[in-house]
Structure formats: structure tokens, C-alpha cells
Amino acid sequence: MDTTPDRRWHRIADALRPETRLLIDGQFRAAAGDETLASINPATGALVANVACGNAADIEAACDIAAKRFRQGVWSRMPLRRRTDILIRLSELIAENRDILAVLDTMEMGKPIAEMCAIDVPGAVLTMRYMAESIDKIAGSAPVTNPDALHYILRQPLGVVGCITPWNYPLMMAVWKIAPALAAGNCVVLKPAEDTSLSALLLGRLFLEAGGPGGVLNVVPGRGAVAGQALARSMQVEKIAFTGSTAIGRQMYRYAADTNLKAVSAELGGKSPQIVLADVEDLSTVAAKVADGLFGNQGEVCSAGSRILVERGIHDEFCELLAAHASRKYRPGDPLDPTTTMGPLVNKAHQGRVLDYIDGARKEGAMPVIGGDPSDCCPDATCFVAPTLFAGVDSRMTIAREEIFGPVGAIIAHNGAEDAVRIANDSPYGLAAGVWTSSLGKAHRIARDLECGMVWINGYMNGDMSQPWGGWKLSGHGRDKCLQALLDNTQSKSVWVTLD
Numbered sequence: 001m002d003t004t005p006d007r008r009w010h011r012i013a014d015a016l017r018p019e020t021r022l023l024i025d026g027q028f029r030a031a032a033g034d035e036t037l038a039s040i041n042p043a044t045g046a047l048v049a050n051v052a053c054g055n056a057a058d059i060e061a062a063c064d065i066a067a068k069r070f071r072q073g074v075w076s077r078m079p080l081r082r083r084t085d086i087l088i089r090l091s092e093l094i095a096e097n098r099d100i101l102a103v104l105d106t107m108e109m110g111k112p113i114a115e116m117c118a119i120d121v122p123g124a125v126l127t128m129r130y131m132a133e134s135i136d137k138i139a140g141s142a143p144v145t146n147p148d149a150l151h152y153i154l155r156q157p158l159g160v161v162g163c164i165t166p167w168n169y170p171l172m173m174a175v176w177k178i179a180p181a182l183a184a185g186n187c188v189v190l191k192p193a194e195d196t197s198l199s200a201l202l203l204g205r206l207f208l209e210a211g212g213p214g215g216v217l218n219v220v221p222g223r224g225a226v227a228g229q230a231l232a233r234s235m236q237v238e239k240i241a242f243t244g245s246t247a248i249g250r251q252m253y254r255y256a257a258d259t260n261l262k263a264v265s266a267e268l269g270g271k272s273p274q275i276v277l278a279d280v281e282d283l284s285t286v287a288a289k290v291a292d293g294l295f296g297n298q299g300e301v302c303s304a305g306s307r308i309l310v311e312r313g314i315h316d317e318f319c320e321l322l323a324a325h326a327s328r329k330y331r332p333g334d335p336l337d338p339t340t341t342m343g344p345l346v347n348k349a350h351q352g353r354v355l356d357y358i359d360g361a362r363k364e365g366a367m368p369v370i371g372g373d374p375s376d377c378c379p380d381a382t383c384f385v386a387p388t389l390f391a392g393v394d395s396r397m398t399i400a401r402e403e404i405f406g407p408v409g410a411i412i413a414h415n416g417a418e419d420a421v422r423i424a425n426d427s428p429y430g431l432a433a434g435v436w437t438s439s440l441g442k443a444h445r446i447a448r449d450l451e452c453g454m455v456w457i458n459g460y461m462n463g464d465m466s467q468p469w470g471g472w473k474l475s476g477h478g479r480d481k482c483l484q485a486l487l488d489n490t491q492s493k494s495v496w497v498t499l500d
């Protein structure tokens with residue numbers, strides 16, 4: 001067997017010369033100010049790039065041009081087939097540039113390259129293609145009305161849509177936001193997260209290469225409190241499509257209320273339960289899948305199944321199986337090695353936050369099953385945290401209530417379906433949930449009673465483009481991916497025609 005490490009991805013990384021300037025009006029240009037965003041590779045501590053840091057003036061310039069292009073109709077009134085073709089071509093260009101896009105995100109935020117290739121890049125391609133193909137499926141209506149009138153209702157684009165995205169799926173989240181906005185005919189200003197701007201800038205270049213007119217998609221990296229706030233407060237923006245934390249999501253509604261009452265869609269944090277009932281047939285397979293639902297992407301997933309609710313009768317056996325699977329599969333390693341299943345967390349500050357949660361869990365009396373020892377994590381410049389599980393958790397403990405956004409699971413014992421639903425719903429969040437059972441009746445009853453936007457039965461985090469992605473409660477409002485996401489980027493106009 002050939003045991004030579006696969007260096008292919010390192011070679012691509014070494015050869016990278018990423019674009020670091022802002023994209024405004026079809027031109028890459030320097031930021032108005034001198035500040036840069038240092039993009040640091042969390043697996044090594046090395047500098048990836050210094051990215052131009054847009055400020056409020058840059059955002060205003062991007063919004064000005066986006067509004068101008070919208071009024072000119074260069075995109076919204078382009079023949080539909082042409083707009084579709086450009087976005088289909090963009091999806092092809094994302095696929096053709098898959099290796100570079102994958103390496104950019106892996107270098108900036110530490111996601112294993114294997115995940116980029118299996119999930120993020122294909123997800124971005126599919127989303128862009130789906131939205132492109134859906135353009136001519138948007139339909140108004142003509143309700144039956146009085147004989148002396150004709151009433152028809154149009155669906156029209158909003159104008160300028162501001163997209164603000166997080167760092168955990170940099171490319172895919174950017175595409176989830178820009179694809180429906182562009183497909184519906186809007187012009188876009190995209191502000192990626194501070195740590196992860198490079199794939200968004202390449203996406204902007206690919207849009208131009210696909211034939212997209214300048215100024216229709218603008219990409220302005222910058223700080224959230226400065227550029228993000230300026231975008232969300234801009235009087236020229238008709239909608240903010242936001243994915244990020246609940247705390248900043250709240251801000252979006254405030255900004256909208258204080259300015260032009262723009263529409264807000266907010267996909268926010270979660271604390272999702274995975275419910276395991278004692279009747280599951282193959283406990284070991286379920287334990288492996290539950291581990292995947294928790295530790296994929298280092299647990300930096302909004303829908304991570306981080307509360308594991310296990311029926312008392314199988315609790316101890318399940319904990320052992322879960323710990324064994326997690327320890328075997330999820331070993332932190334070099335994210336550019338295609339065999340690595342777990343990379344570092346995004347940055348030092350976030351690593352510190354996750355370690356504080358682990359420390360706090362011990363102090364609150366939770367029992368470590370695996371991980372949880374700071375010496376498992378590299379104390380140097382890197383940002384790794386080993387997979388960590390706590391048992392003996394109850395719903396009042398901080399690790400059961402707050403989103404940790406790292407590889408930390410809280411195992412909670414329950415007394416059957418009804419009790420599991422009660423515990424699952426005892427959370428301010430309501431993004432997703434998993435149910436593992438061989439009882440059809442129990443599965444559907446639990447799915448009906450859970451307070452969340454998405455439920456997976458005997459699986460976790462699977463789905464396709466038809467799936468409305470979004471939450472209830474503090475997990476936000478708005479739906480990504482599905483046809484609704486496209487409609488949410490339009491507004492209705494009623495036209496009443498007097499016939500006599």
C-alpha cells in the first residue's frame with residue numbers, strides 16, 4: 001500500500017495568488033481606507049493573505065452602483081433566457097474552479113478538504129444551477145374578479161439585496177444568498193465574514209467571466225460592525241439576507257427598523273437535538289451517524305446535532321458506542337490532507353470560547369466521556385479542539401442551552417418519546433432535529449411535535465434543493481435553498497385594470 005502523503009492540495013495551496021481587492025462595478029479595486037483583514041490559516045497560524053477591508057464609504061459606493069444598475073435594468077430586464085444562461089455558466093465555472101475554491105476555504109477556515117469536495121463545492125454548484133433553472137418558474141397570478149375589471153398580480157425583484165454571510169461554509173453560504181437574489185433579478189452587494197473573504201471574491205470574478213454585467217454582483221469584504229452595519233443600514237438596500245449568529249441577527253432587525261424598513265431574512269444559530277429511542281435496530285450504526293451529525297465540520301455547523309437525547313434503557317451502551325465511533329473517525333489533522341476528517345476551529349478567539357464552554361461544563365457537573373482536556377488541543381498558534389462529549393447533562397446546564405459551535409456534544413438521558421420531545425423543545429432555538437427510531441408512529445408524532453424548522457428521521461443533515469432550510473424561534477426566519485428562497489427575493493404588485 002502506498003503510504004506517501006497526498007501533497008496535491010498543498011501544491012495547489014502553495015501556488016495560490018488569490019484576489020484580495022474589493023469588487024465594485026465590475027472592477028477589482030483597493031479599499032477607500034488603508035486597513036486590511038489578515039486572513040490566518042487556523043491549521044498553521046500562517047498568513048494566507050491580507051484582504052482589502054471595505055468601510056462604510058466602500059459599501060455606499062457598492063450600493064450606489066448596484067442601485068444604478070438595477071434602475072437601468074441591465075439585469076432585471078435582461079431577457080430571461082440570457083439571465084438563466086449566465087447563472088448556469090456561473091455554476092459551471094464554480095465546478096471548473098472547484099479545486100481552488102475548495103483550497104481557499106480550507107486554508108481560511110480549516111474545513112477538511114474532503115468536506116469541501118464532497119459538500120461545499122457541489123452544494124454551491126447545485127444551488128446556483130437550481131436557482132438559474134427556476135427563474136422562469138416564478139409566476140404571478142390573475143385572480144377571478146368582477147366582470148368590469150381585470151386584476152393581475154406581478155412578482156418583481158426587490159432592487160438591491162445585501163447579503164451578509166458567516167465563515168463556517170464561506171462559499172456555500174455566499175451562493176445560498178446570492179443565487180436566489182440574482183435569479184430573481186436583483187442586484188447584490190455581498191459582505192463575507194472577516195476570516196473568509198477569498199472564495200467570495202473569486203465568486204465575483206467568475207460571475208463576470210460568466211457574462212454577468214459589472215455592478216450587478218459586488219463583493220465588499222470588511223468588518224461586521226463597519227461594512228456589515230453600513231450595508232444593513234443602507235437606505236438603498238431593500239433586503240438583507242443574513243446568515244450568522246442570533247446576536248447579530250437581532251441587530252439586522254434593529255438596523256432595518258431604524259432605516260428604511262428593509263426586508264430581513266435571518267438564518268441564525270441552533271442547539272439541535274438528536275433523539276435516540278430504545279427501539280432502534282442497529283445501535284452501532286445509529287451511534288456512527290449521530291457522531292457525524294455532531295462532529296462534521298468540527299461542529300461549526302448551525303444545525304449540528306449537539307444535544308444527544310438518549311432513552312435511559314440504552315444510555316450507557318449508546319454512550320460507549322458513540323465515544324468509540326467519534327474517537328475512531330474524528331481525529332484533528334491537517335485539513336489539506338484528503339484523509340483528514342476534522343480540522344481546526346476558525347480562529348484563536350473561537351477556540352478560546354469553545355474551551356471555556358468545556359471548562360464550564362466540568363464546573364457545572366457534566367461528566368466528560370471523551371475529550372475535554374485542554375492538553376488535547378494544541379496550545380500553539382493552531383486552533384484545534386479534540387472531539388468532546390459530556391454525559392450526565394441536564395437541560396439547565398449551559399452546554400445544553402447555548403450554541404457552542406464547536407466539537408462538543410451534550411448527552412442527556414430521557415424517558416421515552418414524550419419526555420424526549422419535552423426536553424428537545426426546552427430550548428430558545430428551533431433550527432433542526434433528528435429522530436432515530438424503528439417505530440413509524442413515534443417518528444411522525446415526534447416530528448409533528450418538535451418546535452423547529454427541519455426534522456430528519458433516521459438520518460441527519462441529508463436533503464436536496466427542495467428542502468426549505470431555516471428555523472423557528474431564535475434560529476431565525478426565512479428559508480434558504482428552496483423555491484421559497486427565490487420568491488422571498490421578489491415582491492408582489494397588484495395591477496387593477498378597469499375595463500369599462
Ligand code: NAD
Pocket residue numbers: 164165166167168169173191192193194222223224225226227228229230232243244245246248249251267268269270301302303403405431469470471475476
Ligand atoms: P456572526 O453573526 O458573528 O457574523 C456573521 C456575519 O455578520 C459576518 O459577515 C460578520 O462580519 C457580520 N457582522 C458581524 N457584526 C455585524 C454587525 N454589527 N452588523 C452587520 N454585520 C455584522 O456569525 P459567524 O460567527 O460568522 O457565524 C456563525 C454563526 O452563524 C453561528 O451562530 C451559526 O449557527 C450561524 N449559521 C446559521 C446558519 C443557518 O442556516 N441557520 C448557517 C450557517 C451559520
